[in-house]
Amino acid sequence: MKYITKYKSPNYNLRNNSKIQLIIIHYTALKNTLEAISYLCNKKKKVSAHYLISQNGTIYSLVKDKFRAWHAGQAFWQEIIDINSVSIGIELDYNPRGKNNKFSLKMIYSLKKLIFKLQKNYKINKNNILAHSDIAPFRKKDPGKNFPWKSLSSSNLVMSFKKLKNNEIKIMEKWFKNNNMKSKKHKIILALSLIGYDTREVYRNDKLYNKLIRAYRNRYLNDEDINKNKSVYNTLINHLLNFLLTKN
Numbered sequence: 706m707k708y709i710t711k712y713k714s715p716n717y718n719l720r721n722n723s724k725i726q727l728i729i730i731h732y733t734a735l736k737n738t739l740e741a742i743s744y745l746c747n748k749k750k751k752v753s754a755h756y757l758i759s760q761n762g763t764i765y766s767l768v769k770d771k772f773r774a775w776h777a778g779q780a781f782w783q784e785i786i787d788i789n790s791v792s793i794g795i796e797l798d799y800n801p802r803g804k805n806n807k808f809s810l811k812m813i814y815s816l817k818k819l820i821f822k823l824q825k826n827y828k829i830n831k832n833n834i835l836a837h838s839d840i841a842p843f844r845k846k847d848p849g850k851n852f853p854w855k856s857l858s859s860s861n862l863v864m865s866f867k868k869l870k871n872n873e874i875k876i877m878e879k880w881f882k883n884n885n886m887k888s889k890k891h892k893i894i895l896a897l898s899l900i901g902y903d904t905r906e907v908y909r910n911d912k913l914y915n916k917l918i919r920a921y922r923n924r925y926l927n928d929e930d931i932n933k934n935k936s937v938y939n940t941l942i943n944h945l946l947n948f949l950l951t952k953n
């Protein structure tokens with residue numbers, strides 16, 4: 706795999722001996738690759754990512770994998786709050802309001818190759834390829850609802866959910882019932898938290914709850930699903946069972 710190593714970001718430090726477990730996907734929301742490079746390599750900005758992928762599919766390596774790049778900010782996943790120490794950050798040259806407002810085929814092709822290589826090198830679980838909006842749903846939207854997650858799952862890079870059998874769903878519903886969980890909202894929060902999302906404040910804050918649901922919907926339900934009346938609840942229960950059954 707070829708990387709451009711000409712540009713280096715000074716914005717990194719040591720990983721604290723933590724193992725690499727997650728890959729976090731971002732978009733830059735900047736004008737173009739050149740602007741993204743100068744932003745991510747500017748000492749004053751105090752942000753960086755390990756990789757940047759341009760619209761034409763060129764991959765820039767800005768921080769070595771072994772170092773801790775600064776891309777996650779305040780974030781949370783499966784009880785981990787120092788996400789930078791356990792992750793690789795990948796930025797895409799994409800801006801929803803710019804001329805670079807498409808995830809080009811070349812960009813996605815390079816992204817897939819890069820994820821494949823990182824997964825192999827660091828034995829990263831398919832459940833651990835995440836959006837910035839997964840780990841910081843209250844402040845971040847990237848890589849946004851147009852990001853082609855389906856393309857990544859059909860290439861077997863992220864988990865694709867198999868349809869559950871009726872009895873499997875029944876077991877889940879029975880469990881909820883036996884534990885006296887009646888409210889759909891509480892079931893949703895439990896499922897989100899078992900998968901890894903930050904639910905610490907959402908019980909008592911509706912605004913945060915809605916942001917979390919939006920982040921989940923943007924990643925797992927596209928417009929077509931919503932037209933077919935697929936609900937967040939059903940998707941989530943299916944997701945949770947798939948997650949529990951495939952966890953290693």
Ligand SMILES: [Zn+2]
Pocket residue numbers: 730731732776837845847
């Ligand atoms: Zn981001």
